[in-house]
Amino acid sequence: MNPRKIGVLGLQGAAREHRDVLERLGQTPVDVRRPEHLFGVDALVIPGGESTTMSMLLESSGLFDPVAGLLADGAPAFGTCAGMILLASEVMDGRPDQRSFSSIDLRVRRNAFGRQLASFEADLEVEGLDTPFRAVFIRAPYVESVGDAVEVLASAQGPDGESHAVLCRAGQVMVSAFHPELTDDSRLHQLWLA
Amino acid sequence: MTESERRVAAATGTYRVKRGLADMLKGGVIMDVVTPDEAKVAEDAGAVAVMALERVPSDIRRDGGVARMSDPEMIQGIQAAVTIPVMAKARIGHFAEGQILQALDVDYIDESEVLTPADEAHHIDKWKFNVPFVCGATNLGEALRRISEGACMIRSKGEAGTGNVVEAVRHLRSILGDIRKIGQADSAELYEWAKVLQSPVGLIEEVANTGRLPVPMFCAGGLATPADAALVMQLGAEAVFVGSGIFKSDDPALRAKAIVEATTHFDDPSILAKVSTGLGKSMPGLEIATLETRFDQRGW
Numbered sequence: 001m002n003p004r005k006i007g008v009l010g011l012q013g014a015a016r017e018h019r020d021v022l023e024r025l026g027q028t029p030v031d032v033r034r035p036e037h038l039f040g041v042d043a044l045v046i047p048g049g050e051s052t053t054m055s056m057l058l059e060s061s062g063l064f065d066p067v068a069g070l071l072a073d074g075a076p077a078f079g080t081c082a083g084m085i086l087l088a089s090e091v092m093d094g095r096p097d098q099r100s101f102s103s104i105d106l107r108v109r110r111n112a113f114g115r116q117l118a119s120f121e122a123d124l125e126v127e128g129l130d131t132p133f134r135a136v137f138i139r140a141p142y143v144e145s146v147g148d149a150v151e152v153l154a155s156a157q158g159p160d161g162e163s164h165a166v167l168c169r170a171g172q173v174m175v176s177a178f179h180p181e182l183t184d185d186s187r188l189h190q191l192w193l194a
Numbered sequence: 195m196t197e198s199e200r201r202v203a204a205a206t207g208t209y210r211v212k213r214g215l216a217d218m219l220k221g222g223v224i225m226d227v228v229t230p231d232e233a234k235v236a237e238d239a240g241a242v243a244v245m246a247l248e249r250v251p252s253d254i255r256r257d258g259g260v261a262r263m264s265d266p267e268m269i270q271g272i273q274a275a276v277t278i279p280v281m282a283k284a285r286i287g288h289f290a291e292g293q294i295l296q297a298l299d300v301d302y303i304d305e306s307e308v309l310t311p312a313d314e315a316h317h318i319d320k321w322k323f324n325v326p327f328v329c330g331a332t333n334l335g336e337a338l339r340r341i342s343e344g345a346c347m348i349r350s351k352g353e354a355g356t357g358n359v360v361e362a363v364r365h366l367r368s369i370l371g372d373i374r375k376i377g378q379a380d381s382a383e384l385y386e387w388a389k390v391l392q393s394p395v396g397l398i399e400e401v402a403n404t405g406r407l408p409v410p411m412f413c414a415g416g417l418a419t420p421a422d423a424a425l426v427m428q429l430g431a432e433a434v435f436v437g438s439g440i441f442k443s444d445d446p447a448l449r450a451k452a453i454v455e456a457t458t459h460f461d462d463p464s465i466l467a468k469v470s471t472g473l474g475k476s477m478p479g480l481e482i483a484t485l486e487t488r489f490d491q492r493g494w
Contacts, residue, residue, distance in 0.1 A: 012458060013221060014217045034459070050218065050222060056454070057454070094277070115279075115299050117296070120204050120205060121204070121210055122204035
């Protein structure tokens with residue numbers, strides 16, 4: 001993948017951290033908060049934050065439809081935590097009015113690991129990486145089920161004792177339940193850009 | 195479980211995990227609420243989190259008396275009403291209130307000067323907790339002392355319950371102005387800064403190297419309008435707390451949403467003009483010089 005210009009949705013949440021990682025990788029990402037910021041953007045990162053807040057702000061800022069259009073045209077996308085929820089085809093335990101882009105065929109459960117005290121970091125084995133990735137989960141979602149075209153790259157044990165997908169990819173759309181932007185490890189961004 | 199599903203050395207309550215939630219709240223609005231219904235209004239309006247408390251600061255100011263941690267039943271009612279993070283306040287130095295709030299599974303504790311302090315010399319040792327803490331600060335020294343005690347988020351204090359943004363601006367300018375000065379200091383001068391600010395030299399060096407506070411820096415105290423939110427975001431705040439300003443106004447739902455939009459679009463005057471229009475009356479507000487109690491002078 002060779003994007004001309006990566007937009008990082010900056011309505012709310014840890015957008016700067018994603019831009020910092022991408023800059024370290026030689027990209028020149030732009031902050032997207034209004035429709036005019038999408039000019040020339042051909043790949044999109046949706047950061048962590050509160051998915052309900054972002055969903056509301058996507059509507060009020062007039063960004064929902066143009067972003068949906070960009071994604072429907074097949075633009076590469078990387079969503080982390082709230083970004084994963086916004087890219088998913090189905091959201092459980094969300095708000096009834098919460099909208100998502102259906103860019104990747106999976107069902108995600110919001111706040112699946114519990115409240116903040118259940119937030120954690122752990123070494124994850126990731127398909128395609130030689131050594132574990134230190135993954136930071138903050139009030140994180142997990143994936144309940146995936147469609148046929150979706151590859152599961154990493155899983156973690158949920159509070160129910162079962163293993164759940166937390167890193168998935170379908171074509172050039174990648175989603176993680178955790179926050180690679182909160183560590184110095186840029187390998188997942190590289191994997192997405194590869 | 196297969197090899198790829200192995201979870202190695204999973205750790206809860208680490209500094210990165212505690213600080214991480216503060217990072218996720220950036221660019222958002224945290225709203226004071228006193229009932230589950232208010233919490234729903236806040237969530238509907240796009241709040242990133244709510245602060246559950248018994249009385250908003252302007253009522254604490256009006257009614258006087260000792261202000262304490264909220265009744266757990268009230269906090270649980272609010273936790274049940276919304277899906278966004280729920281914060282709650284403990285008195286300065288009151289680590290037992292902190293322990294109770296942690297047992298209630300709140301998402302963040304605000305060791306707050308708005309409540310009556312429980313200890314006139316010591317703040318809570320926040321490293322002992324798995325739940326993250328936010329603390330107020332009026333200047334950089336106070337902010338770094340709170341961080342040295344384990345705070346994972348700082349909010350400039352402002353003067354809560356007044357609807358008057360002047361103190362919030364004073365505190366933000368003081369903190370961010372000193373950060374800019376430290377960025378220009380040479381290594382020998384950093385030791386002098388540590389003395390002047392009564393803060394650990396290691397944290398001063400971190401500020402000098404990064405040009406920012408070691409934790410996210412939010413703004414609180416006296417914000418009442420979308421313009422107030424835009425002002426402090428332009429000055430360098432990373433998110434805002436709004437207390438009495440929303441539910442003491444004429445139309446809380448409309449104002450709450452307007453402040454959320456103003457916080458995101460803080461640098462676009464045409465959007466600010468649009469969202470500021472037709473909000474009805476804001477909370478009345480108080481002159482700082484007329485106050486009997488200065489909350490911002492609590493904390494050490």
